[in-house]
Amino acid sequence: MTLKMTPSKRLVRFMANNTVPILFLIICAFGIPLSGYSANYLVSEIIVRLVRNSFLIVSLLIPILAGMGLNFGMTLGAMAGQIGLIFISDWGIVGIPGMVLAMIISTPISMLLGWWCGKILNMAKGREMVTSYIIGFFMNGIYQLVVLYGMGPVIPIRNKALVLPRGYGIRNTVNLIGIRKALDSLLAIRIFGVLVPLATFILIALLCLFVLWFKKTKLGQDMRAVGQDMEVARAAGIRVEHTRIVSIVISTVFAGYGMIIYLQNIGTLNTYNSHMQIGMFSVAALLVGGATVAKANIRNVFLGVILFHLMFIVSPMAGKNLIGQAQLGEYFRVFVSYGVITISLVLYEVRKKRDLALAGQTLAAQQEVGA
Amino acid sequence: MSVHDVPLLEMKHISKDFFGNQVLNDINFSLKRGEILGLVGENGAGKSTLMKILFGMDEIHQTGGYGGDVLIEGTKVSFASPSDALARGIGMVHQEFSLLPDFTATENIMLNREPLTYTWLSEVFGPRMNVLNRKEMDAIAKAAIGRLNVKLDHQMLVSEMPVGHKQFTEIARELSKEASETSEGIKLLVLDEPTAVLSEQEADSLLSSIKRLSEAGIAIIFITHRLQEIIDVCDTIMVMRDGMIIKTVPAQGVAVTDIAHWMVGRQVDTSKREVRTFDYGSSPVILSLQNLWVNMPGETVRDVTLDVHKGEILGIGGMAGQGKLGIPNGAMGLFPAGGTVTFEGQQIMLNNPRNFLDAGMAFVSEDRRGVGLLLDESLEWNVAFTAMQVQEKFLKKYLGGLIQWRDQQQIEEETASYVKQLEIRCVSTKQKAKELSGGNQQKVCLAKAFAVNPKLLFVSEPTRGIDVGAKALVLKALRTYNEESGTTIVMISSELEELRSICDRIAIISDGKVFGTLPATAPSAEFGLLMVGQASTQDWGGAV
Numbered sequence: 085m086t087l088k089m090t091p092s093k094r095l096v097r098f099m100a101n102n103t104v105p106i107l108f109l110i111i112c113a114f115g116i117p118l119s120g121y122s123a124n125y126l127v128s129e130i131i132v133r134l135v136r137n138s139f140l141i142v143s144l145l146i147p148i149l150a151g152m153g154l155n156f157g158m159t160l161g162a163m164a165g166q167i168g169l170i171f172i173s174d175w176g177i178v179g180i181p182g183m184v185l186a187m188i189i190s191t192p193i194s195m196l197l198g199w200w201c202g203k204i205l206n207m208a209k210g211r212e213m214v215t216s217y218i219i220g221f222f223m224n225g226i227y228q229l230v231v232l233y234g235m236g237p238v239i240p241i242r243n244k245a246l247v248l249p250r251g252y253g254i255r256n257t258v259n260l261i262g263i264r265k266a267l268d269s270l271l272a273i274r275i276f277g278v279l280v281p282l283a284t285f286i287l288i289a290l291l292c293l294f295v296l297w298f299k300k301t302k303l304g305q306d307m308r309a310v311g312q313d314m315e316v317a318r319a320a321g322i323r324v325e326h327t328r329i330v331s332i333v334i335s336t337v338f339a340g341y342g343m344i345i346y347l348q349n350i351g352t353l354n355t356y357n358s359h360m361q362i363g364m365f366s367v368a369a370l371l372v373g374g375a376t377v378a379k380a381n382i383r384n385v386f387l388g389v390i391l392f393h394l395m396f397i398v399s400p401m402a403g404k405n406l407i408g409q410a411q412l413g414e415y416f417r418v419f420v421s422y423g424v425i426t427i428s429l430v431l432y433e434v435r436k437k438r439d440l441a442l443a444g445q446t447l448a449a450q451q452e453v454g455a
Numbered sequence: 456m457s458v459h460d461v462p463l464l465e466m467k468h469i470s471k472d473f474f475g476n477q478v479l480n481d482i483n484f485s486l487k488r489g490e491i492l493g494l495v496g497e498n499g500a501g502k503s504t505l506m507k508i509l510f511g512m513d514e515i516h517q518t519g520g521y522g523g524d525v526l527i528e529g530t531k532v533s534f535a536s537p538s539d540a541l542a543r544g545i546g547m548v549h550q551e552f553s554l555l556p557d558f559t560a561t562e563n564i565m566l567n568r569e570p571l572t573y574t575w576l577s578e579v580f581g582p583r584m585n586v587l588n589r590k591e592m593d594a595i596a597k598a599a600i601g602r603l604n605v606k607l608d609h610q611m612l613v614s615e616m617p618v619g620h621k622q623f624t625e626i627a628r629e630l631s632k633e634a635s636e637t638s639e640g641i642k643l644l645v646l647d648e649p650t651a652v653l654s655e656q657e658a659d660s661l662l663s664s665i666k667r668l669s670e671a672g673i674a675i676i677f678i679t680h681r682l683q684e685i686i687d688v689c690d691t692i693m694v695m696r697d698g699m700i701i702k703t704v705p706a707q708g709v710a711v712t713d714i715a716h717w718m719v720g721r722q723v724d725t726s727k728r729e730v731r732t733f734d735y736g737s738s739p740v741i742l743s744l745q746n747l748w749v750n751m752p753g754e755t756v757r758d759v760t761l762d763v764h765k766g767e768i769l770g771i772g773g774m775a776g777q778g779k780l781g782i783p784n785g786a787m788g789l790f791p792a793g794g795t796v797t798f799e800g801q802q803i804m805l806n807n808p809r810n811f812l813d814a815g816m817a818f819v820s821e822d823r824r825g826v827g828l829l830l831d832e833s834l835e836w837n838v839a840f841t842a843m844q845v846q847e848k849f850l851k852k853y854l855g856g857l858i859q860w861r862d863q864q865q866i867e868e869e870t871a872s873y874v875k876q877l878e879i880r881c882v883s884t885k886q887k888a889k890e891l892s893g894g895n896q897q898k899v900c901l902a903k904a905f906a907v908n909p910k911l912l913f914v915s916e917p918t919r920g921i922d923v924g925a926k927a928l929v930l931k932a933l934r935t936y937n938e939e940s941g942t943t944i945v946m947i948s949s950e951l952e953e954l955r956s957i958c959d960r961i962a963i964i965s966d967g968k969v970f971g972t973l974p975a976t977a978p979s980a981e982f983g984l985l986m987v988g989q990a991s992t993q994d995w996g997g998a999v
Contacts, residue, residue, distance in 0.1 A: 297586070300587055301574075302569060302571055302582070302583045302585055303584060305587055306567070306583065309566060309567070312556060312557055313556075315553070316554065316555055317555075319553055320566040322567045440750070440791050441791055
């Protein structure tokens, strides 16, 4: 026998399971009229954000499948992608070939970093998220060493526009004029006056199809098994450690590609900052879409991007109209990202406890029936 | 000699000790194709260690290996891991389920042996990029379930299954391991207490499945406490006691009482038991449980109402899985629980261990390694830790209690006195808890509880997995402690004789409820009836 639930109880449960998306819906519902933006503007802005961020966020799905939580270590992939972009900017390779070459350069770096990150995460089972977060900071130091001191004296950089005036190290901002919107404008069409970069969407769709297909492969099945119970998986002969490393490697490589797509849309590379917050914002967007530490799917990715960025788009204008301060938007961006991650992590634990209590109540109900 | 004359499995002169504690001694037996061997013995008789040796579990290798030879079809083998054993066609269904909750029955049955469909990506990234062949998976799983002849939906998620179906899923998994280039197909199946969690009907259909498997030529080692089942399905019965094989007999014509007798071995000496009469009239109720329910997996408590009188030793007995272990675990708050618990007239808030401890109760868990001990810490620390945390014992106070300092000397003295009193065998009080044998670890757990000076002490399975000598000592220590300090003791044990030897009253738990309470002096047949009363197929070894 199962516990009977009244419709109101069911509603409360639905709300509790979707607290974060509902919260964002409410914020957006108030923010949109306040901002006074037209629907057309909002849609075109949302499309830009989808193009920019989706690929990065999809790269987070596979470690969640393997039970390793949210991979803050995607920063590593972002760094690899940026190194690729610096090289093609130096060599002056432009357009789609430039992007492809950047991806090719980033791949071995991502794989190496991902493998190393996975190795460390295997030593820190159960604490993957905080460990990957700190690994991101540590790797940032090495990235700075390479880019700030290594590029020039050790790694030849010929393009003077890239190098700091002192003669070595890369400038704070690198103009990615060669590949700016290279992919976005490849197959851009206008629908009701809104510019839709079809090529990027096709690429994102292909990645989504890959993730869906991946879940059906033997490796995907192994990851699901490892994610549920490492000991049972090990007893069945699955190479648990290897599987976990592979999931991080895949995630890091995709994060690298995602970063290249992200930066081709923006058009400038902020050499020392671009990668730092990308992990945070991607994780926050995924959580806003209703994902948890243990469960995420493609629907969460798109819902998350739409809700999370809709709030960013409307909040400066809403803030200005409300209290005359446009700063509100930037403040919100950081505050809300950290807030969302905190709330989601807390809610995840609360829900686990609640489900246990529910099992207890079911038991009590059974007992009443028996009596 | 033809292949069929060679026994499938032979174990010769197997012996094993854990750090000097002999748990298996000169074990010899052989098993033919299709034979069903019933392996019985009390807790700690060495059954599970023997199976661990057969499967080459890590635990055995890490503790110095074993003596003697294991022969499969006449050739000597020594498995490095359970997967090696599997490759030779030996499978095991464990007491604890090793199933993945969010996978369906099919996915669990085929775990890591999924048939694959080729994709070109596998040429680049290796065979794991091939796609699962769901159709074939379902077909194989269905066939394996079919061999068991049970109703089991292969598409059902394990988390939604009743326990019986989980058990069938596990067995079906072993059965589906057909011959392939890496494995020889299942030839021998070890079932460890497969019926413990099953309802009577489910158990019946499992037993008939076992018979069918044996007819198909699969040998089975069947470990159970339900003796009637052994007699019903087994060809041969092997009784183990204290690490030795006491008896190997054909099952035909054996009576339950015979087996029980061999298992216990010693005619239980009733004269040795100091019968005491406890005056219930003059001693108040100290602890009262009202409609307690506990959601402890495998030991669900449904509705327990029980009064404990001050100063008595109350025994709680019953079959495994009926809920007796859930009572202390739930009362202490280690598992989600509900109902009312009143201690000395005050209601105890459930689901918070601190309330339980602050009220003056203590709990010696059956899970020594998990809950009971700090394995990497010294004996002293283990004994003093709870007392220090809960009661601020063993602390020197300076500056009006602002600074508290550990009183090392007092800790050492008290630990040493417990070591002496309980005869804990150790090198020094600084030795790490994990280096002690099971029996001595249990004694440390008791010392730890005694150090808190509880008003009421829950002791759960105090003699599980320890040798006979240590058993007697632990029981005596409990009785002495009860008499000297007047502490009320509630002891939970699956061995009835043990309960009868020190308790005043014994409550029998069946299906999560108190089925009856009798004074310990009542004839054991009465207790046997209580336990069997619920399900007549259950016959209880100690109760003869």
